[in-house]
Amino acid sequence: MRGYTRWVPRSKSKLGDWHEYATERLREAGYHKGGGRERVVGLLAGKSCAVSALEIDAELNGVGRATVYRALDQLEQLGLIRRIELGLDSTGFEKVGPQGHHHHHIVCSNCGKVIPFEDQPLEKAIRAIAKRSGVSLESHDVTLRGTCTGCD
Amino acid sequence: MRGYTRWVPRSKSKLGDWHEYATERLREAGYHKGGGRERVVGLLAGKSCAVSALEIDAELNGVGRATVYRALDQLEQLGLIRRIELGLDSTGFEKVGPQGHHHHHIVCSNCGKVIPFEDQPLEKAIRAIAKRSGVSLESHDVTLRGTCTGCD
DNA sequence: GTATGTGCAAAGGCTTTGCACACGT
DNA sequence: ACGTGTGCAAAGCCTTTGCACATAC
Numbered sequence: 001m002r003g004y005t006r007w008v009p010r011s012k013s014k015l016g017d018w019h020e021y022a023t024e025r026l027r028e029a030g031y032h033k034g035g036g037r038e039r040v041v042g043l044l045a046g047k048s049c050a051v052s053a054l055e056i057d058a059e060l061n062g063v064g065r066a067t068v069y070r071a072l073d074q075l076e077q078l079g080l081i082r083r084i085e086l087g088l089d090s091t092g093f094e095k096v097g098p099q100g101h102h103h104h105h106i107v108c109s110n111c112g113k114v115i116p117f118e119d120q121p122l123e124k125a126i127r128a129i130a131k132r133s134g135v136s137l138e139s140h141d142v143t144l145r146g147t148c149t150g151c152d
Numbered sequence: 153m154r155g156y157t158r159w160v161p162r163s164k165s166k167l168g169d170w171h172e173y174a175t176e177r178l179r180e181a182g183y184h185k186g187g188g189r190e191r192v193v194g195l196l197a198g199k200s201c202a203v204s205a206l207e208i209d210a211e212l213n214g215v216g217r218a219t220v221y222r223a224l225d226q227l228e229q230l231g232l233i234r235r236i237e238l239g240l241d242s243t244g245f246e247k248v249g250p251q252g253h254h255h256h257h258i259v260c261s262n263c264g265k266v267i268p269f270e271d272q273p274l275e276k277a278i279r280a281i282a283k284r285s286g287v288s289l290e291s292h293d294v295t296l297r298g299t300c301t302g303c304d
Numbered sequence: 305g306t307a308t309g310t311g312c313a314a315a316g317g318c319t320t321t322g323c324a325c326a327c328g329t
Numbered sequence: 330a331c332g333t334g335t336g337c338a339a340a341g342c343c344t345t346t347g348c349a350c351a352t353a354c
Contacts, residue, residue, distance in 0.1 A: 005284050032308055032353045054343075064311040069344060085237045091343085106287050115285060122277040126296060129271050132157050135258050135298040142294050144278060146287040184328050184333055206318075216336040221319060243318085 008103045008116040009048060018095050019045035022080045029078060036060075036067035041075070049116050050084055050092025050105070084141055086114060104141070108148035115148070160255045160268040161200060170247050171197035174232045181230060188212075188219035189226070196227070201268050202236055202244025202257070236293055238266060256293070260300035267300070 022041050027033065039060050044051065053072055057065045072093050075081045079100075081093045086107050096102050104122070106115040122142065130137035174193050179185065191212050196203065205224055209217045224245050227233040231252075233245045238259050248254050256274070258267040274294065282289035 005281050007285075030308095034353065035309060035351095036311085037309075062311090065343095066312080066345075067310055070309085106282070106285055108287070109290055115287070117281060117285070119277060119281050122274070122281065125271060125274040125277050126294070129157050129269060129274065130258070130296055130298060133159075133258055133267060133269070133296075134301040135260070135267070135296065136304070137296060137298040138261055139298075140294070140296045142278070142292070144282055144285075144287065144289060144292045146282060146289040146291075149286040152288070182333095186328065187326095187334060188336085189334075204318095214336090217318095218320075218337080219335055222334085 004120045006118040008118060018080075018097060021098055022075070022095070025078055025080060026074075031074070036063040037071040037074070039063055040068055040071040044075070044081060044093065044095050047094065049103075049114060050086055050090075050094045052090050052092050056093075082139060082141075084143070086143065087112065100139075104143065106144040106146070106148075108151055109145050110147050110151035113148050113150070156272045158270040160270060170232075170249060173250055174227070174247070177230055177232060178226075183226070188215040189223040191215055192220055192223040193227070196233060196245065196247050199246065201255075201266060202238055202242075202246045204242050204244050208245075234291060234293075236295070238295065239264065252291075256295065258296040258298070258300075260303055261297050262299050262303040265300050265302070 019041065022045070023033075023038075026037070026041070031037070040056060040063070043056055043059060053065075053068055056072075057063070057068045060068065072081065072083075076083055076093070079096060081095050082102065084092050084094065084105070086092050086105055094102075103116045103118045106117065107113070108115075126140050126142075127137065130140075171193065174197070175185075175190075178189070178193070183189070192208060192215070195208055195211060205217075205220055208224075209215070209220045212220065224233065224235075228235055228245070231248060233247050234254065236244050236246065236257070238244050238257060246254075255268045255270045258269065259265070260267075278292050278294075279289065282292075
């Protein structure tokens, strides 16, 4: 089938330049460099899919948990990352590319596996809804849940 | 424009029979009747859009908060309601009709206003994605965020 | 030198759990 | 009577805040 759906790699990043893009945006925003925030940015740059604040904290020795939360807050406000709810108590964060490039997720309700994807008809439908509503669309989240092929 | 988008009334319920539908399903599942859970069901029956656990607790005098959370848990497991994240720390619950009938939301990032809607092209795109992925779709959430017409 | 950034620990807020009593069956 | 349901209070967990010290500018 010639589908419109693109299955996004979960670990390799398509946004290879996100790291410098984010660094530049942070600098423009007047943030000082060096320290915990940069390590958070570096870690996020290496992940293409959602990571939780606690996971980041666990991977970053020497960086305080509060710093992680503060950095995520700042990055989100600059639109460099977005916050998504995949499980029921996870709250993941993942980077957003220069043109708002992002993907959505399918979550297996049995094993928790996450399948990231991009889909044009879906995006088109969403843009149409926003247009009809009169709302100027800033962001959107889509999450599908079901049993994956390995859990049938 | 002849759109496919249907703007769902926020207070009047299209699922007028949800109350008895839910009651019947609870009975089948072996739950005893009478008490806090029924008051939670009654309250949810009167709302067509999301309500938070704390809002329910506040509206139901004499019903303990733990009972509210427990009831919501049970209703969710029976597929009678679904859990959605509209704001950043709200966690809303809203009923799901007999055939899985539900709607999605547009949230104004400025005033917090919630606009519920139904849209066929969107649902179609989602079904297509699920089919291509091989996942047997159980549920899905879609949330749009932006500035509403009143906040321009 | 001054403002920003950071780590640690304490505080907050929503949600869950323990336990004894009340109620439905 | 027995097991389920409930309220209250305490505990849990993620997240935020306060504060003194360190670092960037």
